[in-house]
Amino acid sequence: MKKYSAVFILLLFFMMFANPALCAFVEGMDDVPLPDNMGQITQDDISFGNEETRLLEAYITPKRVGAAKISARKQFENVAEFYRESLPQLGWIYQGNRGNDLLFYREGEMLEVVKENNSPLLVRITIKTKP
Secondary structure, eight states: OHHHHHHHHHHHHHHHHHOGGGSOBOTTOTTSBOOTTEEEOGGGOEEEEOSSOEEEEEEEEEOOGGGGGSOHHHHHHHHHHHHHHHGGGGTOEEEEEETTEEEEEETTEEEEEEEEETTTTEEEEEEEEOO
16 A cells, blocks of 8 residues: 555656646746746736737746856757747647747747847747737
8 A cells, every 4th residue: 555655646746846737837828837947027028919819928037046057058948948848738839940949839829939138048938829
């Protein structure tokens, strides 16, 4: 019986930390998780639309002082890997890259993850209705 309890606890632990639904989300984008080492710059958010179209834009940047020791290129690679792994679990279909930009599609909407600045790293996330 103890063996099954340990397995259950390990499985529960894995589900809590591997599931993007249990992590923080970008404010205003309830379907876009926020990487653990990133923070949102909420004063730069843009949000407007109606029932037919919408445009949401948010900016994220590293929040830990230790993150500055990692190159901006490596930081963005980590962010890109996080989104390539987590967004498909939320229904977003990875469409590939356009330069350094990552593109995703879901139900008539396009999501872009774009590296805006290197030092410090600044990443823009945009969701817009695809015409």
